[in-house]
Amino acid sequence: MASTSVATAPGRSAWDGGASPMGASYGKLMMWFFLLSDAFTFSALLITYGLVRSAHPVYTGAVSAFKFSAGYWPIPERVFEAVPFLHGVEAPLVFVGIMTFILIMSSVTMVLAVEAGHRMDRVAVEKWMLWTILGGIAFLSCQAWEWLHFIHGSEGGKAVVEGTTFFGANLVHNQYGPPDFAAFFFFITGFHGFHVFSGVCLNFLIYYNTVMGVYDRRGHYEMVEKVGLYWHFVDLVWVFVFTFFYLV
Amino acid sequence: MAHTEETLHINVLPPDRAKIKKLWMTALILLVITILEFIVAFTVPHEYKDLRVWIFITMTIVKAGYIVGEFMHLRYEVKVLIWSILIPMIFIVWMLVAFIYEGMAISAVR
Missing domain, CATH: 1.20.5 (Single alpha-helices involved in coiled-coils or other helix-helix interfaces)
Structure with a gap:
């Protein structure tokens, strides 16, 4: 690709430290290794979740007769079954499905922005970056609604102490299952949501620089590619969170 | 701004249709796998817990492969x-x- 920055520094021989053995620029390489370390962090959270979940009793009765209890780990699809504007309608996992769709679409628009950057097409980069930012904001809004619903709780509630009913969730009590269930929900989706938030900020920065012509003057759009890597990683993590927190 | 646009001569290349089509195909595959996951979640009974878990893990790894390989371009590095x-x-x-x-x-x- 003529427009991406070269892997070999001009005027320096390969034996003079002028070559990149991995065929990628310093910045891109560092982004890859940062993402690798970030993958370890997310894995630590998800693995701890696996440890705590497998240490709790499993609900063994019929799914249709499932009731929230602190005695066993809840079935996720019975917890996440609400959709905005459809109060009282049971639609298990539909809202999470919409969130997944939004994030995958914003990943596509990001990779299209990267493609446009390779061609030095500023107008196309601007267009696709705007769609990506929009997707990120839409996802964050969905997550805000989901947290709100999770914290406030649904009808029914759960007896915490004899004679009292508790609705919703905080870090000590929750109506859905053992206290750890809500704690992991807050930590895992919260940590991911924070990554989405920083991703939106970075995407906006890239969009701003593109509009200001910074990359045109620089001669390449590699920053779009680097931030694109980060944005795809956020999508990648969501794929795992979706499976291990909502489906399994 | 007008000043820089006058002095810079940027050679904008035409869109690479084949590459763009491939990217949309990848997105379609990801969506189809997600829909399949939903179908499994609601058709395979909870009694077959191990089977469900293994199907979900396999599909997740396939999705991760497409995201890392195609979107993050790792396959071509x-x-x-x-x-x-x-x-x-x-x-x-x-x-x-x-x-x-x-x-x-x-x-x-x-």
Whole structure:
């Protein structure tokens, strides 16, 4: 690709430290290794979740007769079954499905922005970056609604102490299952949501620089590619969170 | 701004149709796999827990492969880069197996 920055520094021989053995620029390489370390962090959270979940009793009765209890780990699809504007309608996992769709679409628009950057097409980069930012904001809004619903709780509630009913969730009590269930929900989706938030900020920065012509003057759009890597990683993590927190 | 646009001569290349089509195809595959996951979630009964879990894990790994390979472009990078990203993942798999095993042991003791 003529427009991406070269892997070999001009005027320096390969034996003079002028070559990149991995065929990628310093910045891109560092982004890859940062993402690798970030993958370890997310894995630590998800693995701890696996440890705590497998240490709790499993609900063994019929799914249709499932009731929230602190005695066993809840079935996720019975917890996440609400959709905005459809109060009282049971639609298990539909809202999470919409969130997944939004994030995958914003990943596509990001990779299209990267493609446009390779061609030095500023107008196309601007267009696709705007769609990506929009997707990120839409996802964050969905997550805000989901947290709100999770914290406030649904009808029914759960007896915490004899004679009292508790609705919703905080870090000590929750109506859905053992206290750890809500704690992991807050930590895992919260940590991911924070990554989405920083991703939106970075995407906006890239969009701003593109509009200001910074990359045109620089001669390449590699920053779009680097931030694109980060944005795809956020999508990648969501794929795992979706499976291990909502489906399994 | 007008000044810089006058002095800079930027050669904008036409869109690479084949590449763009491939990207949309990847997105379509990801969406189809997600829809399949939903179908499995609502048709395979909860009694077959192990089967459900393994189907979900397999589909997740396939999706992750497409995101990392196509969207993050890792498939087209130099082999050294591909391996230096993938080999450390062994630690995650090992940690996962060890801790799930540990969790089941805690459950048995309780």
